[in-house]
Amino acid sequence: MSKNPKTHLNYNSKKKLNSIEDDAENGLVLSSSNIPSKRGEIVTKRVIKNEDVYDLLRKIPRGKVTTYGDLAKALDNPLASRIIGSILGKNPNPIQVPCHRVVMSDGKLGGYLYGTAIKRELLEKEGLSFINGIVNDFKNVRVYLK
Numbered sequence: 462m463s464k465n466p467k468t469h470l471n472y473n474s475k476k477k478l479n480s481i482e483d484d485a486e487n488g489l490v491l492s493s494s495n496i497p498s499k500r501g502e503i504v505t506k507r508v509i510k511n512e513d514v515y516d517l518l519r520k521i522p523r524g525k526v527t528t529y530g531d532l533a534k535a536l537d538n539p540l541a542s543r544i545i546g547s548i549l550g551k552n553p554n555p556i557q558v559p560c561h562r563v564v565m566s567d568g569k570l571g572g573y574l575y576g577t578a579i580k581r582e583l584l585e586k587e588g589l590s591f592i593n594g595i596v597n598d599f600k601n602v603r604v605y606l607k
Contacts, residue, residue, distance in 0.1 A: 507537045514548045517606050521562040524588040525604045526596060528566045535606045550574055562587075568599035 513536055521527055529542035529549075538544075549560040555574060561583045565571040573580035581591060590597040 509533075509536050509538055509541050509544055509548070511548050511551070514545060515552070515558045518549075518552075518558045518560055518562065520606055521559060521604060525602050526562050526564045526584070526589070526599075527604050527606060529563055529571065530566050531603075531605055532563065546572065564596055564599075568595040570594065570596075 514532060517532055517535055529545045530539065532545045533539050533541040536545075545563075549563060550572065552558050552560045552574065555561065561573055561580045563571065570577045570580055584596070585591075589602060596602060
């Protein structure tokens with residue numbers, strides 16, 4: 462028996478990876494294309510570009526909201542809601558690209574670059590109201606984009 466069996470505590474790979482490309486070549490990057498959804502179908506591997514997200518945001522009418530997951534589904538990558546949130550956090554022009562109109566799937570506000578108090582204030586100015594931090598009448602003010 463070997464003095465040092467390979468365990469998670471002492472295993473050292475001889476090959477060092479230098480980049481994400483090396484990781485991908487060695488099958489170490491987890492991609493949404495190979496993760497089955499809850500229903501078993503394979504999810505589309507579509508790269509989500511910032512501009513695609515921003516274009517969708519411009520389509521959300523005043524006084525309406527959508528969710529991070531709805532945006533991910535509209536962009537053919539239903540498992541990418543966290544990526545959507547990350548892109549929204551980098552929105553260079555929140556005035557023209559209304560990322561404050563994106564909320565969580567349960568109607569809670571979610572994050573916002575300028576804080577949730579500002580996000581709520583912006584939505585209230587557009588006519589939305591809140592009960593216990595959740596968008597009032599969420600089902601009727603939620604829009605699904607394509």
